[in-house]
Amino acid sequence: MTTCTFDLDGKLLVSGPMQGKYSSLPNPTDFSRFATEEKGCYGFEPEWGDNPIAEAPYYSGQGGLVYFDMMTKPDLAALFRVLGVVEYGTVNSDRQYAVFTQVADSPGSERYLVQMRLVSRFALRYHYHALSDRAYEQFPQQPLTLADACWEFISFHQKRWGEHSYENTGKGLAGLFGGDGFFEREYLSFGFLVENSYYNIYRIWSRAYLVTK
Numbered sequence: 001m002t003t004c005t006f007d008l009d010g011k012l013l014v015s016g017p018m019q020g021k022y023s024s025l026p027n028p029t030d031f032s033r034f035a036t037e038e039k040g041c042y043g044f045e046p047e048w049g050d051n052p053i054a055e056a057p058y059y060s061g062q063g064g065l066v067y068f069d070m071m072t073k074p075d076l077a078a079l080f081r082v083l084g085v086v087e088y089g090t091v092n093s094d095r096q097y098a099v100f101t102q103v104a105d106s107p108g109s110e111r112y113l114v115q116m117r118l119v120s121r122f123a124l125r126y127h128y129h130a131l132s133d134r135a136y137e138q139f140p141q142q143p144l145t146l147a148d149a150c151w152e153f154i155s156f157h158q159k160r161w162g163e164h165s166y167e168n169t170g171k172g173l174a175g176l177f178g179g180d181g182f183f184e185r186e187y188l189s190f191g192f193l194v195e196n197s198y199y200n201i202y203r204i205w206s207r208a209y210l211v212t213k
Contacts, residue, residue: 006101006114008152013142015098018130028119028128031102034203035119035127035195060084063194069187069209070163073151080147083194085202095141096121097200099149107176112191113161113206116153118146123199150204154190157206161188177208184210 007014017029027033057063062084071079100117104110121139125131131139144152161173173179173186186208195201 006103006116007099008149008156011143011152012099012149013140015100018098018100018124018128028098028117028124028130029100031100031115031117034193035123035199035201057197060197063197065191065193067189067191067207069189070158071154071190076151076154077147079192080150083192084197085147085194094145094147095143096139097142097146098124099142107208108178111177111207113157113176113208114153115203115205116149117195118149118202118204120200123196123201127196127199127201146200146202150192150202153204153206157188157190161206163188173208177210179210183213187211 015029018027052065062082064083066079066083068079098119098121100119102115104112104114107113119128121131121136124139125133125136142149173188174181175186177186178184179186187210189207189209191203191205191207193203195203
């Protein structure tokens with residue numbers, strides 16, 4: 001995988017490598033680890049594993065992981081309401097988040113095309129301890145709200161890849177996830193994860209699933 005400046009054609013400010021104060025906490029630029037869900041305000045659950053029932057957050061009724069394919073902007077807004085993805089704080093604070101991106105070197109084995117992690121400045125300061133007080137106060141605003149950034153991510157991939165493997169000849173999804181172009185064909189889809197609802201840490205990624213004859 002390659003950490004990169006995938007920036008939706010300049011529509012977002014993408015952060016470079018950032019190191020937190022404590023090595024015991026996941027680094028915001030490390031896509032191999034997940035920000036654990038909260039237990040109360042300041043404690044944390046174990047990291048994501050293979051039991052979604054047992055790993056539901058103790059003190060939040062919303063959140064989790066969802067996979068989806070084609071979606072409209074109103075659909076995404078409804079999904080975010082269900083998951084509790086908040087446009088938090090005062091008028092413009094939902095633009096104060098960092099963006100980290102990673103592109104798969106081998107989409108078929110890594111099971112994604114591009115990942116984008118959105119991390120609130122609150123999380124950078126108080127969860128990752130990666131911002132000083134001064135950097136926290138001077139943290140820049142993104143051109144897009146968090147919700148609009150996710151929608152632009154989806155729109156970008158829909159335009160880039162088309163809906164299924166035989167669209168956009170020469171740059172389509174054909175074969176990237178193991179499809180043979182006949183009995184199995186790739187269809188564009190996505191994943192979205194509330195990594196930590198207290199600190200407002202989210203991850204969205206593009207992927208494909210196989211449709212069989």
